[in-house]
Amino acid sequence: MSAAARRLPAAVLCIAALAPVSAACDRGGSDGPSGGSASPSQSASSIFEKPSVTVAVKKGQPGFNTRSGEEYEYAGFETDLLNALADGVGFKKYTHDIPSLRREDILLDQGADLVIATYTITDARDEKIDFTAPYMKTYQGVLVQKDDSEIEKLQDLDGKRVCSASGSTSDPGSVEGEKAQKSISEALGTHVRPGFRKDYKTCVKELAKGNFDAVWTDKLVLEGFAHQKPYESDVKVVEDIEIDKQQYYGIGIREGHGADCRRLNAALKKFLDTRWRMTFQQHFPDLAEGDFEQQYKPSDSEFEDYRATSCGAK
Template sequence: MKSTRTGLAAAAAVLALTVSACGSDDGGGGDAGSGGDGGGDSIRIGIKFDQPGLGLKQGEEYTGMDVDIATYVAGELGYSEDQIEWVQAPSAQRENLIATDQVRLIFATYSITDERKEQVSFAGPYFIAGQDLLVRSDDDSITGPDSLDGKSLCSVTGSTSAQNVQEEVPGVNLQEFGTYSECVAALQSGAIDALTTDDTILAGYAAQPQYEGQLKVVGNTFSEERYGVGLKKGDTELCQQVTDAINQMFEDGSWQAAVDDNLGQAGYQPGAGNPPTPDECA
């Protein structure tokens, strides 16, 4: 019996080695972490799961402008839609997801900054957003930060967006909630007067069916956020491929369709500089 057990163990070890050799060698499953720009089994892409109009997961369905742009870019890299594995990419985890090869690309309202470029590379930008205000559709009294004196303004706890406005307009009554969804509900009910964050995020909420015709983006941005595609630092070949795909999307009208389909219901129009000129991999 001892020799039989030894033989079985040896056979199992050989089988394990065979399976390992046939599988991924990127340490994370699939082909997303390797170079595979087309021809791989799958590609893992990070998005937000909780931003209507941008990156939203409902059951097994993924929707939003970031999702549509990511799907297009993946297609240009040689991956079909069913080869994309969507990975949740919360803001605080994005750099780690890239560095540890848990994702190949990130499309998640990922603003390009010098600080972030120390850890990751960016392709793009594919969109220029800006901080703005969301108000009720029948409220014409709020036209920008200068008109917020004495008004109640909502943003999420610890948001730099809210702090920026409070510094500029000391007379604003800042109310911080845990999520943007709570702020939007309070705005609709009249409990607050305005909500502030990136205009794309605001438009995404305003475009939701339950708020149709009730909310509007003021359209007076007072910052610039250059959304880029995050990828492994130093991967210049992939960076250029992604940038080329973004340019193609601008040229064939698919980018504008993605914006209109996801944010247009809120009457949102992209601000100055859109579509941008990708320059991160020039």
């Protein structure tokens, strides 16, 4: 079902009432500081004209986004990216935390205007919402306990208990259709015993306690846990395991805001050209050596290929 179809009943009710457009019709009913998002009839208006743009993020992901300090503020690569975009495009932001499972829903329900949360661009997701071009790329991988010497290659996961986050690209329930679900289920092997939790932080904690044998998701997400406190002494990434094709992270935005999405693309390109390297070095210092840009930064051609089909163009 498209985003437009999901929003149709509210629009029909407003028209049927033959009354002036109410706050519920033109503001989307959001109770966040941003005042909600535009209705379908106003979808051409810019979200950046609002008093504040509501941005959904994921905390508890070292390197990308964590909350700490006396003010309990967000810090990480995606926080710095958001700040750069806010400065470049010119908008004020309000952020709140969501689990992976809620990323599409929060856009469709108009609870957020943007999602910047290690959000992999996929065809299934692109049918519901729009994406910008990418700002990060990574293969998938496996995290194990620090002293584990049994899991060194993919076949070693047979019979093992493996955790991932609900709603992620590692969760068969995140896609529709038996073929797509089967493809995800078989990525680790048919004999793996999967389990799903609300977020990767919970998975990593349970791995450290011995409730799981491994955690499966994007390798860069796992590297964040493996190289930062308080997890670095408990877990490690299995270097020789790379699963499936590369994942590309983009910014999620509700359908009907193509002009806003293209403005974000322009700001993203500037960020990649001028600030990406420094930001990565700051938040992933243990990985910022050798050919790390080739490994994790979308190339100019990759960016342009995705830009051509981004923002609803597909």
